[in-house]
Amino acid sequence: MAKYQQLIDQIQQQISTEIWLPGEKLPSLREQVSLSSMSLMTVMHAYQVLESQGWIQSRPQSGYYVAPRAEFLNQPASHQKVQLAESVDINAFIFDVLQACRDPHIIPFGSAFPDPGLFPQRQLMRSLATVSHTLKPADALNNLPPGNEALRKTLAQRYALQGIQVSPDEIVITNGAMEALNLSMQAVTEPGDWVAIENPCFYGALQVIERLKLKAVAIATDPQYGMDLAELSRALGRWPIKACWVMTNQQNPVGCTLSKEKKQQLVTLLEQHQVMLIEDDVYSELYFGSEKPLPAKAFDRDNRVLHCSSFSKNLVAGFRVGWVAAGKHAQRIQRLQLMSTLATSAPMQLALANYLGTRSYDSHLRRLRQQLEQRKNQARSSLKRHLPATARINDSQGGYFLWIELPRQINTTELYYRALQHNISIAPGKMFSSGEQYANYFRFNTAWSWGEAQEAAVAKLGGLISDMLAGRSD
Template sequence: MAKYLQLVERIQAQIDAEVWQPGEKLPSLRDQVSLSGMSLMTVMHAYQVLESQGIIVSRPQSGYYVAPRAEYLSQPVTHQKVQLAESVDINAFIFDVLQACRDPLMIPFGSAFPDPELFPQRQLMRALNQVSHSLTPGDAINNLPPGNEALRKTLARRYAQQGITVAPDEIVITNGAMEALSLSLQAVTEPGDWVIVENPTFYGALQAIERLKLKAVAIATDPQHGMDLNELEQALQRWPVKACWLMTNQQNPVGFTLSREKKKALVELLAEHQVALIEDDVYSEIYFGADKPLPAKAFDRQGSVLHCSSFSKNLVAGFRVGWVAAGRQAQRIQRLQLMSTLATSAPMQLALANYLGTRSYDSHLRRLRQVLEQRKNLARQALKRHLPHGAKINDSRGGYFLWIELPRQVNATQLYYRALAHNISIAPGSMFSSGQQYANYFRFNTAWAWDDAMEAAAARLGGLIAEMM
């Protein structure tokens, strides 16, 4: 066994034996060199492995500490397993919450996006500048649906790297993931149809259902394991469901990732009932650990999984470039796009094709994952310090959101309005459900650099919650 792995096992055993308690500082790198007799590089490698596994956390200019023990929420027994909504009316509230996050003076705990400083802005602007100078009138035509050929081929190769066969002709480039998801839903439903969603779910699903005049069957999710497939099967037998909109990796807002076995069973169950799966997979690149999780699309044998993603959460939000690997629905989605937004910006598509043609993207993703994991650990520790007793933080290995449960008497929407008065935004649980089961929950964005202002805002938020209790 490599020496650094021996040290990893030794420190892990010490933490398990409570030699080092959660929150306690570990020996410094140099002290660990003296204690272990190993080189500085070996010790650094061991600490990095432990940090990537979430066992320890680093604090700038301070050192390494034992990470807080993972805490998982239990699904409250009072929650309805299945909730019906024959009409959805949530868009106005979501609009107000998202508008508040645009204020530059606002502490962006409620934001949906990561810190833009984490993105390779200069390289992207250089790529955009290069393609702008060489843009021809024909490029506008060549980048109409299904989109830029080079970009679609690059995406097809990235699927192939995970062992998934997706032809470039199955991929449609869209104006961000939201258009990919909305067009996918529109392609497989008619007004009045039933659609299954998670509860809680990404608010974009609720907005799309509202806009398309669909009906929702919301099935409660376990905070660690996601939707109960037995409940899903019963819903499929009871209602004439046409589509199922799910997030399989780093679900927003809760954070769980479905197991490989569950994804396979999910695809097989929906295929049996001839129900399309619209897979929202925008956080798949923001995983912690060594292996990228597979999408449910990997188990699709009938072309009935519409796999949607984008570059907005991991590379650049402003370009608004996403895609759908649409299987047999690719042609229909192209026609729907031509009738709505016509096409995705040709310069943006060309710039991304240019950038992805280099090796910079994967290097950027490795750095991004490392920074987001560190920031998530720092935010979790701060919330542990400042939230009052009774608040619970759901742990997850990926993404940049924490899902927080407050004592039942604390209404998160009321907390949202009180926090706004202090220039602090949060995303209350009522954004993620058409009912009131998650009125005492909120989503917390951890993707921003943790500084004194963030610490003070977390303390203020904890104080507001304590007042409401």
């Protein structure tokens, strides 16, 4: 490990354990040189990295100070803890918002995807070219469900590195995580069944519920601690819930990660009620810090967790390759896939298996996490500079979304349309609930490179919000 990284880790640990409190002055550069026996250039580099990551702040002619604590929003007390939806009709609005993000002239703060420039495109194209030259007619058949054997074996090995025993035969390769989630829900429910979801939740869950004609029990989800398990327990006792869809790590939109203890409690609770858990875990590789969070699948002892993920958010979106560790449901999911999309693209599966075999993936992930953390801190700082003081930003240690609360008189759907007139997109709170309780919230994508255009867009967004607070038309 480089010396500057050792100093970074040491200071981060000291701040985390409250040796240095927010607002306190850190040792000066020369004092740190004396304390650490490192060169001035090494110490300067470490401090610059810590500042870019939001751990410390520099003050002209004064020195370096510990940055303010992260801010976490609370679940609004006025909101219902449990909300019922016997029908869901939100797909058209979601489609319009996502389509707007495709315009190259739009600043895509409302996008669901990270900046593709963060991905190793050249290496992936090299892998695709390699397998294309050796592709045989039989490969189309060999990569039908459950999918490419080498790719499934690699995924099983990555589960094993976290102490999770998943056989390659339990894994089904899918067309992205959305197909994995769709097929998983379809495998364990029938039209008219009740399912439990988070509130707010990933809009994909609402789309699946609408498509499969299911009924939703939306459980209050705290921006810091996640789903309210006490309310979930009461709901399980009142309604014949068949499945529960939860995003356990870096939840979209709020950003929270369930604690290890809470994941275990969730799995145990659902086992007691014989309810299936559809675990949406597409952001688990995008953690900040030294330890990858476990999925709820790690605590599955009754084969009730269908763990879904993909490479779309951390490696390549265009390949559309995901998977589900489905356990005893793997065969049913394969049959459902054969009746819908038939199979995931054989060349894309082979290319990913080839790339993962180069052992470059983990190096890429380390760089990606560092870049996302830096960009997230830049975006947060910009938002705090330009948004009205009444705006509150939920923090999270990972991913690339910020969940922002505005005063109750601000409707973020109206803000979305006003911002779109200035080529700025956001993801309004209406996208993440079947009701109106998040009408004054929006999700902000921080994964894109930061420059003058992004800074100006945030300043304009702040001005639009101020105009709405003052009752001025755009």
